[in-house]
Amino acid sequence: MxxxxxxxxxxxxxxxxxxxxxxxxxxxxxxxxxxxxxxxxxxxxxxxxxxxxxxxxxxxxxxxxxQYLPDRDSILAVLSAEYHAKHEALLDALMPAPGARGGDPVGAVVGAFVRLYREESGTRALRDALRSTAFPGLARDHKERMVAKVHTLLAAHGLTDPDGPDHVARTVFFAADALMHEAFADSASGDPALLAELEALLRAYLAARPG
Known part of the structure; x- marks a missing residue:
């Protein structure tokens, strides 16, 4: 192996x-x-x-x-850290080159995460499992890093103020996080209707923002 x-x-x-x-x-x-x-x-x-x-x-x-992994909590925490790292690296990879604002950031991000969720079917269970372990802070810290990365990504596409508050990025991330999890709750390939609604929701929200 x-x-x-x-x-x-x-x-x-x-x-x-x-x-x-x-x-x-x-x-x-x-x-x-x-x-x-x-x-x-x-x-x-x-x-x-x-x-x-x-x-x-x-x-x-x-x-x-x-000697190294004394219980289930420790094992799940390390697996979760690995899963979180993949999510964060995925957003980093989607950052556009300086000055480049073309393309479809919503479609690119949703599409990339759909592929990751489909590939990592086993680790989707870690999201709920980690809440009951001794390391709930790992998940919260990961989400805060993801919000910061979403803020940077949106700013790179001119969709939010790079120096302003991150409430737009926070709204986008937590809405997407909840709906993505729900879309894959009962299907390893994801509910296509719910994934389509997620894209529509994010596009409408960002289009309605001032500027």
């Missing part, structure tokens, strides 16, 4: 790990365990993500895993 190196994501999940693995062998075990946890999450849901099940799936001992 191919294992991804999660060095950046492990650092981002501040406080979630009992200790951060430094040796390559230990990192490989933790990365393998996180891949196994993601597989269990996609296949069986959050309830399946327990230390014994993850250790068994990853073919590591519970004791070895406990």
């Amino acid at each position: 191919a294992v991804r190196d999660r060095a950046v994501d492990l650092a981002a999940a501040d406080g979630a790990l009992r200790r951060v693995p430094t040796q390559s062998r230990a990192r490989a075990k933790v990365n393998r365990a996180l891949d196994a946890a993601g597989t269990l999450l996609a296949r069986e849901g959050v309830a399946a993500v327990t230390l014994p099940r993850v250790a068994e799936e990853a073919d590591v001992s519970v004791g070895a895993l406990y």
Whole structure:
């Protein structure tokens, strides 16, 4: 099984790990365990993500895993940090070149996130699961970073004041976040009618803004 190196994501999940693995062998075990946890999450849901099940799936001992990821909360927090990083990188990638204001930012952003939601079917469950863990601040901090990135993106397209308050970006992000989650609540491919309404809502809202 191919294992991804999660060095950046492990650092981002501040406080979630009992200790951060430094040796390559230990990192490989933790990365393998996180891949196994993601597989269990996609296949069986959050309830399946327990230390014994993850250790068994990853073919590591519970004791070895406990040194770094002592419980379900820690595992979910690291997986969530990874998922959050993908969202943030996606917005960064959609930023236009300086001075370029053409294109369709609403369609580009909604389309990119629809593709991500479809590819990451298992981790969609992390949104609700993280609220009940010991690390709810991870989700809130991520959302604040996303609002700041949306503000920058809108300003780059001339759709909001770059030096003004972020209430437009906050409205766009939280409306899109809620409707996107709802669109994928019961369908791995997303409810097309609800996704179309999301685009219509964002376009109408931004078109109605002064200037």
